[in-house]
Amino acid sequence: MGYDNWIVEKHPFQKETPPRGFLQLCADRRFHALLQHQFQNDTRLPSPEDYWIHADAGGTPKMGEQKVTPDYCYYDNEVRLMGWSAHGDKCGGFGNDVKDDVIQKALCKTMQKNVRDYPQARHFIYFVTIIGGETVLSKLIAEPGQDIFCTQDDD
Numbered sequence: 001m002g003y004d005n006w007i008v009e010k011h012p013f014q015k016e017t018p019p020r021g022f023l024q025l026c027a028d029r030r031f032h033a034l035l036q037h038q039f040q041n042d043t044r045l046p047s048p049e050d051y052w053i054h055a056d057a058g059g060t061p062k063m064g065e066q067k068v069t070p071d072y073c074y075y076d077n078e079v080r081l082m083g084w085s086a087h088g089d090k091c092g093g094f095g096n097d098v099k100d101d102v103i104q105k106a107l108c109k110t111m112q113k114n115v116r117d118y119p120q121a122r123h124f125i126y127f128v129t130i131i132g133g134e135t136v137l138s139k140l141i142a143e144p145g146q147d148i149f150c151t152q153d154d155d
């Protein structure tokens, strides 16, 4: 197999930086830039190159079994700043008719396990949606070893 038909470009050298963060999010195009910005603000990580991203449909509540990337960050690279997220206002990972509170509750439930799987990390948990024409972001921060409590009426 040859590569004669590939277009090759040169770009500035991309240096390796210390691994410091991990951010999981839905692939949805509307919110990933916002969530990256928020995560960088909260963690004081100046650059997108400071952290891995892990994106798939549904975000954190639908990615609970996808452990390769968070394990690699936490165990192999000792990342201790971990961001997790989901969004409402129609998520393809859940289906368009699934209500925001169902998704946010699923995020909380998944995080009850994630904080225990990665106990030495500081966890930043985000839920973003659209309410009355505005983008609304809710955030929960769990310190290392801290448990997550969801609303009382769930289980």
Ligand SMILES: [Zn+2]
Pocket (backbone or CB within 6 Å): 026, 027, 028, 057, 058, 059, 087, 090, 091, 092, 093
């Ligand atoms: Zn989504």
